[in-house]
Amino acid sequence: MPVRRRRAIAIAASVATAAALGATALATSASAAEVPLSGYELTWGIKQSYRTYVTGMARGTFTPADGATQAADNGAFTFTEGTGTYDSTAHTVGLAFKGSLKIASQLHGFEITLADVKFDSAAAEITADVTKSGTTTDDVPLAKVTVTQAMTDMTTTLTKEAADVFGSASYEGAAGDPLTVVQKTTTSGTPDPSDSTSASVGPSDSTTPSPADSETPSPATSDSTSPSPAASASVAATKGDIVDGELGWGVKESFRTYVVGSVAGGKIAASDGATQATGNGPFTFTGATGTYDTDADTLAASFEGAVNFKGHEMNGTYALDLTLSDLKATLEDGTGELTADVTSLGEKSEDVVLADLEADSADLTAKSDVITVDDISATLTAAGAEAFSGYYEKGTELDPVDLSVALSADAELPSGDGESGSSGSTATADTSGSTSGGVTGSTTGGVSGALASTGSGTPVAALGAAAAVTVAAGAGVVFAMRRRRTAE
Structure with missing residues (x-):
């Protein structure tokens, strides 16, 4: 299912100085080719302290459905079968994922459902359709994302809308859990991200597009069922x-x-x-x-x-x-x-x-x-x-x-x-x-x-x-x- 973009992504002509990039400016077309993507998964825990509150003091539950799952020990949530497009010139990705998540507490009197979760690297945000108090609002921006080329362990910041959804004004601007987006399966017609010529999400270091510009982004297919964002973290002194x-x-x-x-x-x-x-x-x-x-x-x-x-x-x-x-x-x-x-x-x-x-x-x-x-x-x-x-x-x-x-x-x-x-x-x-x-x-x-x-x-x-x-x-x-x- 193609991503319902909240706004069109316009690619304007870019100019870079020779001193900064060592090359002449390059103008790109506003209608750059988009490559279809499928088989992606998104893993995000919203916020650890929020999960602890829901299952602890609120005596509530998290119920994933329709393909979504939750990691053991009240862990993060994974939404599956992500499909969308990759802009080979702007190096941006837009993906929509299957799965829903119901958050409920009878003791504290709330029931929230998140569905149709989307990740848009151009807008640098996570959105979801939110049902609360019987009313559904589409494409609610839940977090801003610091997008990286690998798309793993990305820093998130909760929005004002997220504070409203999760019931605490203090969440506006608060650090959310890290976000990881990986391709789990490669289907026919979708470029193999493990190919050495695949491109990365984000601007290229070169002023001239490489042959990889028409390929899929760099996140490699993982053999594990859940990402390990900490694998690349630096090791401190003992x-x-x-x-x-x-x-x-x-x-x-x-x-x-x-x-x-x-x-x-x-x-x-x-x-x-x-x-x-x-x-x-x-x-x-x-x-x-x-x-x-x-x-x-x-x-x-x-x-x-x-x-x-x-x-x-x-x-x-x-x-x-x-x-x-x-x-x-x-x-x-x-x-x-x-x-x-x-x-x-x-x-x-x-x-x-x-x-x-x-x-x-x-x-x-x-x-x-x-x-x-x-x-x-x-x-x-x-x-x-x-x-x-x-x-x-x-x-x-x-x-x-x-x-x-x-x-x-x-x-x-x-x-x-x-x-x-x-x-x-x-x-x-x-x-x-x-x-x-x-x-x-x-x-x-x-x-x-x-x-x-x-x-x-x-x-x-x-x-x-x-x-x-x-x-x-x-x-x-x-x-x-x-x-x-x-x-x-």
Whole structure:
């Protein structure tokens, strides 16, 4: 089935200077020959933290159909039987794929179906027909793509439309999962991409078209059922010093909601290099230093930045005044600790072990001199429970931790999830009973499938009446503590 282009691809005359290219300018026809393509597969996981949220907190499901599949362990999705065309002059590809994907959660009240997924290298985007709340919208742009010649492990950035589809405003501009497009089968009449004369997607290094310009793009047919984008990644040194990095952590979404809600009537401020995502989202701590050893699967990193929680203001004095700073994360064989300096009501305790950490995998792997570990489970310790004045009990699940550390000065850290706000950003209370930043205090939240911007914190919609009771009880603990300190 030919691709339904969202816009025609016009090829204008191009001019290149002799100094830059060492050749004269070459004009190309706007009606360059297009070569039919078939037998392609597209693999994309949308966003790992979103998949974790759907099958975790939302207790939902992913149901691929009509030829689409999902990798094991809640992995990425593959859409098959891609057909389309290759523009041999512009070196661009347009492909449409078979398969559909239903995303549903009865608990959080959403059902989304993606179908007719398309990849257009000229527009550098992924689109799909989206059915949500019973309404279907064709060719919704879900992600922008950094197109490469090999078309494997391509970086994706989620769009505003994707944020609307998946129910979190924080996803606009966030990094999506990598995208891979490969030809799995070669049918009669379709040029063999393994031919040594095949062309590459993207501009040619030569100013004169080669004989390969009429051939299919370079992605070779893979013998495996799923691509291995990491195969070409550079290998970092075995061990050494960390030169930079970031840690993403929301502490606990229900705590953030409580602080800026109508009960505590407070505010949250990030400073000294830390930032908070919009909509009362999670925090990002920066400037990592420390050490790593990928053979021993160990990592110890310290991060700059601080976050302060204030609430229950009485005559200019806050009964809740808690600051976390100098965060440190350690991992060894997949487990570790998260520590911080804790200042509560002016009293500081250093290197408090707030949470026990557990990663999905024990292996620490460097890719392009960067180690990234996402969705690390964090469980409150006894010392952490004391730091929160008994508001949460030991063993309480906190927001997951994401970290990326650079192993060399020229290593490029991931762009992040696009969830960080400006340094020192503050969320303040709304006297109407809902918090600022778009997070409501109602049991519905007003957004179907809304989720924390980490993708796996407890959405406000799931808190319900029981959480409201817990929040009130927590407020009593804080007030009692304040009264005791005042009496002393």
